Amino acid sequence: MPPLPKLLTLSYLSSVRAYPGLPKNTWYFIAGVTLSTLNRPEEIGSLLSYALEKGVGPQDDGPMQDEKEKMLVARRMREALVKSIAIVGLPKVYLHPYLHIRLHAFPR
16 A cells, blocks of 8 residues: 655645634644544654744744743643544554654654
């Protein structure tokens, strides 16, 4: 089976980030839950990296410098993924989203 094409592109992430109807600073974990639901955990790491590089607010323009802020973003993503299990069920590849969060939010 050939690999699936990437869903996340820079233009797509920019448009989701600036979407006018979303509550403040929620776009990244909504997109993360969507990727988990679609069984695309390998893209969650790219999403988290983008959020940490560009900031989570629609007006943010640079990388996050504060470690506490990075931890908050990673915790929100993890919490959203866990809570989504009650709605969408357990993804086929359950542990991969959490591994990608850890690897991309806190590289060694």
